Amino acid sequence: MTLSVPLTSHAPATAHLSRDPVMAEVIARVGDLPVLTPTPDPFGTLIRNVTGQQLSVKAAASIHARLTGTLGQVTADTLLAASGDTLRGAGLSWAKVRTVQATAQAAKTGAVDFAHLAAQDDEAVIAALLPLPGIGRWTAEMFLMFALARADVFSLGDLALRQGLARLHPDTPSAEVLPRWAPYRTLAARYVWADNARVKAGGEPV
Structure with missing residues (x-):
C-alpha cells in the first residue's frame, strides 16, 4: 500500500533528490517549483483533465470555459442532464463525451467515490479510475500528481519523462534511478519536465 501524502514543503524533498548529483544540478538550474496542494473538487478536476487531453493549454482552457458556459456548473448532474450533441457543441469529441458522462455516472452511483479518493492509496485510486472509458494509467497518474498532490508518482507512460530520464541518466536503467x-x-518528475522545457528552449543539455 502506497499513500504518498502531499508535501507541505519542498525542503526535505530537494535535499533527498540532491543526493543524486545529476538531479542536484537540475534543481540548481531550474530553481524552486511551487508546492502542489490537493484540489477541493476531485471530480471537477478529472473532468477538466479529460477535456484538455491532447490539447494545448490555451485550447484546453477555451474548451473548459465553453463547457462551463454551456452547463453553468460542471457537475455529475449537469453532465448527465446534457445531451451528447450539447457537449459536442461545447467542443468535446465524441470520445470525450463518452468519458465525461461515464465519469459522471460513476460519481452518481458511487462506483467511484470521489469524495474519499484522497484517503485511498495510490494504486487503489488508479484501480478506481481505470474502468472508466478513456481513462488510462497515464491519466490516473497525472490525477494523483496534480489533483491529489501525491508526493511519490513518476509516470513512465509519459514520453517526455522517459526521454528526460534517458537524457539525464543515459547509462543507468530507470529501474535503478527511480528508487533513488x-x-x-x-517532484523529481516536475524537475525533469522543467529541465526538458529548458533544453527545448535552447538551454545547454546536461
Whole structure:
C-alpha cells in the first residue's frame, strides 16, 4: 500500500533528490517549483483533465470555459442532464463525451467515490479510475500528481519523462534511478519536465 501524502514543503524533498548529483544540478538550474496542494473538487478536476487531453493549454482552457458556459456548473448532474450533441457543441469529441458522462455516472452511483479518493492509496485510486472509458494509467497518474498532490508518482507512460530520464541518466536503467528518488518522485518528475522545457528552449543539455 502506497499513500504518498502531499508535501507541505519542498525542503526535505530537494535535499533527498540532491543526493543524486545529476538531479542536484537540475534543481540548481531550474530553481524552486511551487508546492502542489490537493484540489477541493476531485471530480471537477478529472473532468477538466479529460477535456484538455491532447490539447494545448490555451485550447484546453477555451474548451473548459465553453463547457462551463454551456452547463453553468460542471457537475455529475449537469453532465448527465446534457445531451451528447450539447457537449459536442461545447467542443468535446465524441470520445470525450463518452468519458465525461461515464465519469459522471460513476460519481452518481458511487462506483467511484470521489469524495474519499484522497484517503485511498495510490494504486487503489488508479484501480478506481481505470474502468472508466478513456481513462488510462497515464491519466490516473497525472490525477494523483496534480489533483491529489501525491508526493511519490513518476509516470513512465509519459514520453517526455522517459526521454528526460534517458537524457539525464543515459547509462543507468530507470529501474535503478527511480528508487533513488523515492519517496519524492512527483517532484523529481516536475524537475525533469522543467529541465526538458529548458533544453527545448535552447538551454545547454546536461
